[in-house]
Each structure stands twice: as C-alpha cells, then as structure tokens.
Amino acid sequence: MKNIFLAILxxxxxxxxxxxxxxxxxxxxxxxxxxxxxxxxxxAEYDVVFFGENHNNSINHWLQLKITEALFEKKNGQLIxxxxxxxxxxxxxxxxxxxxxxxAKTLKDSARLWNNYTTDYKPLVDFAKAxxxxxxxxxxxxxxxSQTAKEGLESLKNLPSKEKNYIAQLPIKVTLxxxxxxxxKAMMGDHAEGTKVMNFISAQAIKDATMAESILKNFQVGKxxxxxxxxxxxxxFGGIYxxxxxxxxxxxxxxxxxxESEDPELKVPEKEYIPTNFNLIIPSDMxxxx
Numbered sequence: 533m534k535n536i537f538l539a540i541l542x543x544x545x546x547x548x549x550x551x552x553x554x555x556x557x558x559x560x561x562x563x564x565x566x567x568x569x570x571x572x573x574x575x576a577e578y579d580v581v582f583f584g585e586n587h588n589n590s591i592n593h594w595l596q597l598k599i600t601e602a603l604f605e606k607k608n609g610q611l612i613x614x615x616x617x618x619x620x621x622x623x624x625x626x627x628x629x630x631x632x633x634x635x636a637k638t639l640k641d642s643a644r645l646w647n648n649y650t651t652d653y654k655p656l657v658d659f660a661k662a663x664x665x666x667x668x669x670x671x672x673x674x675x676x677x678s679q680t681a682k683e684g685l686e687s688l689k690n691l692p693s694k695e696k697n698y699i700a701q702l703p704i705k706v707t708l709x710x711x712x713x714x715x716x717k718a719m720m721g722d723h724a725e726g727t728k729v730m731n732f733i734s735a736q737a738i739k740d741a742t743m744a745e746s747i748l749k750n751f752q753v754g755k756x757x758x759x760x761x762x763x764x765x766x767x768x769f770g771g772i773y774x775x776x777x778x779x780x781x782x783x784x785x786x787x788x789x790x791x792e793s794e795d796p797e798l799k800v801p802e803k804e805y806i807p808t809n810f811n812l813i814i815p816s817d818m819x820x821x822x
Contacts (some may be wrong), residue, residue: 555591555818557798559811571810572599576606578756580747580785582773584763584812588820592790593652595812596760600656604663607756613660614747616739616761617646617653618669620698626669630661644674651821656760670746670759672699672739681735684727688738700741705778706734711770713737740765744775751783763790768806792816 558566566574575581583599585592604611618626625642628634634642636654646653660667676699679687689702696702708714713733720729743761751757765771766787773787787808791801798813805811 572602578786581758582766590819610755612757614668614670619673623669670743672742700745704741706737711768740771
C-alpha cells in the first residue's frame with residue numbers, strides 16, 4: 533500500500549511539473565492550432581488585417597508588435613499601420629512625430645492620446661517611425677461620436693465642412709443586420725427608448741464607418757494595411773469589416789479576434805465563441821495594463 537501511495541504521488545508530481553503554462557494560442561477558423569510563422573505567411577496575403585484587442589491586455593499588445601515586426605520582414609516593408617486609438621484630426625501631430633519634428637512630449641501635448649498610450653501603443657508608433665511607415669489615425673473625433681449618441685446622426689449634418697472631413701461621408705447605413713449591433717441593442721434592455729437605442733448604436737456605427745473610410749482612403753495596392761482596434765469593432769466580421777465590404781467587396785481582409793480563457797491549455801472555448809479567420813486565445817488572468 534505504501535508503494536502504491538508513493539507511485540501515485542510521484543505520478544501526480546510529474547503531471548504538475550509537465551504542465552505547460554501558455555501565454556497565448558492562435559487558432560484558425562476551423563479550430564486548428566496555427567503557429568506564428570504560418571500565421572505571418574498567411575497574413576501577408578491579405579490587403580487588410582484587423583488585429584482585435586482587449587485594450588488592457590499586455591500579451592495582446594505585445595503580440596501586435598511582434599506580429600507587425602514579423603509581417604514587415606515578410607512583406608519587405610510593404611505595410612501601412614492604422615489604429616482606432618488615434619482620431620482623424622490628430623493626424624498632423626502624429627505625422628510630425630513620425631517625421632522626427634515632434635518629440636514624445638510634444639506629441640502628448642498636441643494629440644489626444646489614450647491613457648495607456650505609453651505602454652501599449654507607443655511601441656507600434658515608434659516602430660512605424662523607425663521604419664518610415666505611414667501610421668493612419670483612423671477614428672472619428674470622440675466629441676462627434678458623443679454628439680451622435682446624444683442627438684443622433686442627423687445632428688452631424690450641421691457640422692462645418694472642415695469638421696465633416698473628420699467623419700465618414702454622410703449618410704451612412706445603420707442596420708441591426710450588422711454583426712455585433714443586435715448585442716448592443718440587447719445591452720440597452722427592453723425598456724430603453726427606441727430613439728435612445730438607435731442613437732447609441734449609431735455612435736458605434738459612425739466610428740466603424742469612419743475607420744472603414746480611413747482605411748479605404750489610405751490603402752495601397754501591394755501593401756498590407758494592419759489595423760489595431762478593440763475586438764468589438766471587427767468581431768464576427770462586423771463593424772469596420774462590414775462597412776468596408778459595403779464599399780469594396782473585392783478587398784481581401786482578415787480578422788484576428790481575441791478571446792480570454794481560464795483553461796490553462798488555452799483550448800478553443802466551448803461557449804460564446806464565434807471564430808473569424810484567426811483567433812487569439814489568452815489567459816483570463818494575464819497581466820492587465822490598467
């Protein structure tokens with residue numbers, strides 16, 4: 533009996549020590565594990581790549597940088613970068629920084645940077661600067677998204693012509709057929725006023741449509757445009773992806789979606805998992821940047 537107990541204890545010890553602690557795992561749309569070298573090879577074939585993120589996840593941001601670096605090598609520098617985190621009217625100061633005319637402090641004083649810019653997005657911007665790549669500020673200025681949420685899309689028609697340059701050309705189509713938008717409606721609850729619900733969804737839509745338009749305006753044939761955005765803006769092939777498809781269905785686009793998991797082996801989740809082209813599974817207890 534003593535020998536059996538010792539054998540069980542030894543086996544348990546070896547199992548614990550043999551356990552792998554994964555920081556991430558990529559899967560393709562069919563649920564098959566995909567290694568990063570194959571992922572890079574496949575991404576290089578696309579015109580536009582959406583890299584979804586959970587804004588506060590450190591491994592998510594690290595992977596954005598590493599995959600961008602690898603894709604730069606694979607594409608021989610034929611990359612364009614863009615991000616939700618920069619608003620269209622902040623393109624001039626961003627360009628000044630990329631050209632070496634602004635230092636980091638001047639950029640911070642001149643643009644509306646996110647609170648986690650230094651830890652999470654500056655490495656990407658600095659990579660673009662070092663490699664002389666275009667980095668596109670794709671998003672609508674937040675004050676216009678806020679205005680839409682309060683007053684509706686119609687209120688944007690009264691903006692001065694110069695300010696209209698910072699938003700997608702109106703009118704834009706807003707429909708609950710867009711993936712993700714019915715979920716937003718459900719979040720508002722059954723008792724929310726119809727107008728309030730649609731204004732809320734329209735605020736999301738004008739962001740997505742503006743980012744889509746920004747990508748289309750700056751895309752160049754032969755280059756891959758990699759866009760960093762919150763996972764919600766491209767999940768289930770909705771959001772920005774959907775708006776680009778309405779304008780240019782021939783562009784070859786890929787979505788990297790992100791999911792968190794408590795499974796130490798980071799297997800494909802059994803619930804609430806709708807895969808896109810590539811799917812990043814990360815530990816739910818991964819270090820958060822805020």
